[in-house]
Amino acid sequence: MIQSRHQLSLNGAAVSFAAGETVLAVAARAGTAIPTLCHDSRLEPAGCCRSCLVEIEGRPRMAPACATPAADGMVVATASERVARHRRTLLSMYLADQPAGPERGGHSCELHAMADEFGAAPDWPKMAPLRAGRADPNPYILFEPDKCILCARCTRYCDEVEGVSAIALAKRGPATTISTADGRGLLDTSCELCGGCIDVCPTGAMTEKMPRTAAAPPERELEPVRTTCNYCGVGCQMDLNVDRAANRVVKVTSPPPGTTTNDGNLCVKGRFAYDFIGHPDRLTTPLVRAQDGSLREASWDEALQRAADGLRGVAERHGRDALGFVSSSRCTGEENYLVQKLARAVFDTNNVHQCSAT
Amino acid sequence: MDERQRAQVLGALQGAGGLTEDVAALVGTQTGVPEAEVYGAGSFFHLLDDTAVKLRMCTGLSCAMKGSRELLTAAQAAGLPAAECSCLAACDLAPAALREREVLPEFGSAELDAAGGDWHAVRPEQAAWCGAVDALPGELAMDLAGERDRSGDAFARAAELGAGAVIAEVDAAGLQGRGGAGFPAAFKWKAVRRETAETRYVVLNADEGEPGAFKDREVLLRRPDLVVEGLAIAAAAVGAREVWCYLGAESGGPWRSLPAEIDAAKGAGLYDGIAFHLHAAPGAYICGEETALLEALEGKRGMPRLKPPFPTQVGLWGRPTLIHNVETIACVPAIVRNSGAWFAGLGRTGPGTKLYCLSGHVARPGVYEAPLGVSLDELLEAAGGVVGELKAFSPGGASSGFLPASESGRPLDFKSLAEVGSMLGSAGIVVLNDAVNMAEAALIQLRFFEAESCGQCAPCRIGTRFLREALEEAQRPGDGEARRAALRHVADAAWQMNEGSICGLGQAAPLPLTSALKWFPEDFEA
Numbered sequence: 001m002i003q004s005r006h007q008l009s010l011n012g013a014a015v016s017f018a019a020g021e022t023v024l025a026v027a028a029r030a031g032t033a034i035p036t037l038c039h040d041s042r043l044e045p046a047g048c049c050r051s052c053l054v055e056i057e058g059r060p061r062m063a064p065a066c067a068t069p070a071a072d073g074m075v076v077a078t079a080s081e082r083v084a085r086h087r088r089t090l091l092s093m094y095l096a097d098q099p100a101g102p103e104r105g106g107h108s109c110e111l112h113a114m115a116d117e118f119g120a121a122p123d124w125p126k127m128a129p130l131r132a133g134r135a136d137p138n139p140y141i142l143f144e145p146d147k148c149i150l151c152a153r154c155t156r157y158c159d160e161v162e163g164v165s166a167i168a169l170a171k172r173g174p175a176t177t178i179s180t181a182d183g184r185g186l187l188d189t190s191c192e193l194c195g196g197c198i199d200v201c202p203t204g205a206m207t208e209k210m211p212r213t214a215a216a217p218p219e220r221e222l223e224p225v226r227t228t229c230n231y232c233g234v235g236c237q238m239d240l241n242v243d244r245a246a247n248r249v250v251k252v253t254s255p256p257p258g259t260t261t262n263d264g265n266l267c268v269k270g271r272f273a274y275d276f277i278g279h280p281d282r283l284t285t286p287l288v289r290a291q292d293g294s295l296r297e298a299s300w301d302e303a304l305q306r307a308a309d310g311l312r313g314v315a316e317r318h319g320r321d322a323l324g325f326v327s328s329s330r331c332t333g334e335e336n337y338l339v340q341k342l343a344r345a346v347f348d349t350n351n352v353h354q355c356s357a358t
Numbered sequence: 359m360d361e362r363q364r365a366q367v368l369g370a371l372q373g374a375g376g377l378t379e380d381v382a383a384l385v386g387t388q389t390g391v392p393e394a395e396v397y398g399a400g401s402f403f404h405l406l407d408d409t410a411v412k413l414r415m416c417t418g419l420s421c422a423m424k425g426s427r428e429l430l431t432a433a434q435a436a437g438l439p440a441a442e443c444s445c446l447a448a449c450d451l452a453p454a455a456l457r458e459r460e461v462l463p464e465f466g467s468a469e470l471d472a473a474g475g476d477w478h479a480v481r482p483e484q485a486a487w488c489g490a491v492d493a494l495p496g497e498l499a500m501d502l503a504g505e506r507d508r509s510g511d512a513f514a515r516a517a518e519l520g521a522g523a524v525i526a527e528v529d530a531a532g533l534q535g536r537g538g539a540g541f542p543a544a545f546k547w548k549a550v551r552r553e554t555a556e557t558r559y560v561v562l563n564a565d566e567g568e569p570g571a572f573k574d575r576e577v578l579l580r581r582p583d584l585v586v587e588g589l590a591i592a593a594a595a596v597g598a599r600e601v602w603c604y605l606g607a608e609s610g611g612p613w614r615s616l617p618a619e620i621d622a623a624k625g626a627g628l629y630d631g632i633a634f635h636l637h638a639a640p641g642a643y644i645c646g647e648e649t650a651l652l653e654a655l656e657g658k659r660g661m662p663r664l665k666p667p668f669p670t671q672v673g674l675w676g677r678p679t680l681i682h683n684v685e686t687i688a689c690v691p692a693i694v695r696n697s698g699a700w701f702a703g704l705g706r707t708g709p710g711t712k713l714y715c716l717s718g719h720v721a722r723p724g725v726y727e728a729p730l731g732v733s734l735d736e737l738l739e740a741a742g743g744v745v746g747e748l749k750a751f752s753p754g755g756a757s758s759g760f761l762p763a764s765e766s767g768r769p770l771d772f773k774s775l776a777e778v779g780s781m782l783g784s785a786g787i788v789v790l791n792d793a794v795n796m797a798e799a800a801l802i803q804l805r806f807f808e809a810e811s812c813g814q815c816a817p818c819r820i821g822t823r824f825l826r827e828a829l830e831e832a833q834r835p836g837d838g839e840a841r842r843a844a845l846r847h848v849a850d851a852a853w854q855m856n857e858g859s860i861c862g863l864g865q866a867a868p869l870p871l872t873s874a875l876k877w878f879p880e881d882f883e884a
């Protein structure tokens with residue numbers, strides 16, 4: 001518990017807080033869970049999903065905990081009958097607006113989980129469907145507007161974290177939706193295909209396309225395997241989502257914000273460039289060329305010997321500086337060290353470079 | 359990106375003729391705003407979004423009761439590019455239509471026939487027009503039928519008094535905001551004046567759009583002098599040098615009268631040091647809500663902000679901002695000239711005179727200036743009575759729900775109406791006779807709120823649609839049991855909308871239905 005001079009009352013208990021904290025943050029630290037849908041620690045609070053409303057003494061209206069700064073002497077109630085009724089009726093309304101059917105897009109749906117936890121009247125009639133989807137030929141990101149609850153996490157992420165603003169809220173009223181300019185496909189916009197919109201989506205309205213094109217159904221059990229992205233040297237942490245039964249990586253997700261250095265973010269390569277893992281064209285044994293130029297399988301010893309002979313041959317014929325070594329940006333620091341050592345100590349040249357150094 | 363550049367977005371979209379293909383990208387390049395955000399802002403406003411629609415029929419309550427839906431069907435059948443739209447602030451001259459940006463009052467089916475399928479030929483010339491105004495006996499704060507006054511005397515008197523004394527007069531007047539909430543004006547003047555920021559703004563809320571209300575239109579058409587002088591007095595009192603007027607783009611007449619009045623005042627050397635800007639509001643009722651209005655002024659989607667902080671602290675471009683309704687501002691010159699006590703004494707159960715709009719089933723629709731707290735009975739007497747038998751009335755626009763005829767003696771002020779779960783709002787009174795089915799009237803109001811919800815928060819975005827679907831279901835012919843069942847979640851949904859919505863639109867949206875169910879349950883049975 002942070003020691004501080006500031007205190008408020010949370011469900012009757014005194015809780016200390018630091019200046020600048022929101023009621024939501026204070027409650028979370030005190031172990032009082034307040035449901036949220038539009039909140040994301042990386043974004044400015046929007047207060048639009050309304051799930052975090054709490055009672056604050058002296059205010060006639062309930063206030064969004066995510067956007068309400070804690071104040072000295074504030075009396076906050078999160079467990080009152082009013083708050084409970086609010087959560088029930090709000091969630092009932094959200095669910096009435098969700099498409100029928102259990103399919104949750106291979107995503108854990110925060111909305112359905114919340115409804116299970118706080119209760120939503122199951123007998124509210126499903127409403128007439130509204131928002132038809134748009135075809136978008138981009139290979140990675142699928143948007144299904146009927147599942148969208150307009151929490152605007154994706155658009156705010158695209159703006160506030162990525163600085164790209166390829167998507168924004170568009171239209172108004174019940175027709176409100178997420179759109180690019182003129183509803184164009186993402187490939188025809190400034191979108192970098194980082195997939196952050198998928199990651200922040202609480203309902204699976206934004207999802208990966210690639211798992212869907214695989215044969216298995218999208219709602220199968222997936223096991224996360226934490227690993228370090230090796231596309232560059234930043235060291236982003238990511239979770240390979242493995243379908244054990246099929247022994248395949250089905251998608252890549254980022255660990256929750258605030259838990260790793262990449263703070264929940266990934267780039268297009270980390271999130272989507274994983275299909276090489278099980279690709280039929282992937283090399284699994286060394287290959288060497290025969291006299292006629294065709295490739296045949298070889299042992300590591302033979303392949304390495306062939307490479308060493310070739311490199312030495314060049315040095316003997318043309319001098320040691322006829323050789324140059326360029327290591328891949330996918331190499332780790334240790335691997336880069338080894339490459340320069342190979343160049344300098346074995347081949348006696350300073351012609352060594354790393355491709356991401358430009 | 360420069361904030362003033364972003365503020366150009368909506369104007370640039372209008373200049374480009376609306377949101378046709380690639381316009382978002384173009385305006386994005388001009389303003390430095392990402393094209394998706396330009397598209398998002400433009401598509402929020404129907405006048406910018408649906409560029410193919412050239413003719414719009416108002417489907418607000420007063421116009422709907424005069425057959426505007428049938429007109430719309432006829433227009434579409436005739437092959438005209440027509441669609442419905444929300445209130446055009448011409449309820450007294452119902453039914454109203456909109457041809458591009460021009461409001462056509464008292465529109466008729468003969469004109470559709472005459473157009474022969476060519477929208478250009480739909481009343482091609484609309485002469486300048488205004489509605490009827492009248493007043494109850496007694497002194498008046500605004501006197502809409504009076505002569506314009508371009509002397510600048512009230513402003514000069516305010517300068518003599520000094521800011522503190524002017525605010526004290528406004529305080530003594532007890533002037534309450536005429537935009538709907540009835541909030542004490544002096545409280546906001548003091549709050550803005552107290553702020554330390556060097557730059558502050560005064561904003562005029564002139565985007566009237568509450569079905570039943572058209573008083574701001576008449577003020578702007580007839581007494582723009584009061585508005586301009588009132589704004590100048592307010593700006594000087596709170597220390598603002600810039601005034602922004604957010605004026606409905608479809609308000610043809612006021613777009614001529616207000617700029618002309620500003621030019622005339624400037625030409626006469628009045629209001630030195632105060633710059634007036636005009637901003638065209640491209641069609642969204644929600645942009646009457648003060649923080650949605652600020653967002654639109656800043657070139658963004660008109661989605662209300664969370665409050666607190668209030669605009670007096672964090673307003674236009676984050677600076678302290680005083681926002682007032684046209685009528686509130688129009689009361690200011692008389693208060694300065696005659697004193698606050700004088701103004702307070704004009705009213706009956708509340709301070710001042712008030713503009714009441716009468717439309718619907720009333721003999722002489724129009725704007726009536728009367729002491730705050732008159733009853734509907736008195737207003738009806740002045741307006742030649744009800745057409746038919748009085749059944750119900752909506753005292754303050756769609757947001758005020760309905761009251762039964764038995765309440766027609768109740769003082770029409772902010773407090774007395776709140777006591778019966780209604781509100782004075784914008785004092786847009788719609789009179790309903792006994793030919794009206796209240797379930798149908800409620801449906802018209804629900805459709806309005808659904809169309810005008812900004813869509814930001816779930817209780818309102820989903821709730822307005824939920825209630826409309828429930829009521830439509832309940833009106834389908836069938837057995838009584840099934841019809842009652844269709845309404846079984848209305849109370850919960852209405853509770854949620856009232857408790858959970860961000861702004862007054864969603865909070866008030868269920869009221870037409872819940873009040874109709876309360877006072878006229880039999881209209882839901884038949």
Ligand SMILES: Cc1cc2nc3c(=O)[nH]c(=O)nc-3n(C[C@H](O)[C@H](O)[C@H](O)COP(=O)(O)O)c2cc1C
Nearest residue numbers: 535536537563566567646647648682683686862863
């Ligand atoms: C949904 C909604 C619509 C509103 N529309 C208008 C409007 O058209 N004109 C207006 O002056 N105020 C409108 N208001 C009230 C404004 O938010 C604000 O209270 C007012 O402009 C303040 O000025 P006043 O104090 O002079 O009334 C609206 C409020 C809500 C919640």
Ligand code: SF4
Nearest residue numbers: 812814815818861864
């Ligand atoms: S209540 Fe309606 S209009 Fe107001 S912020 Fe919410 S969605 Fe927008």
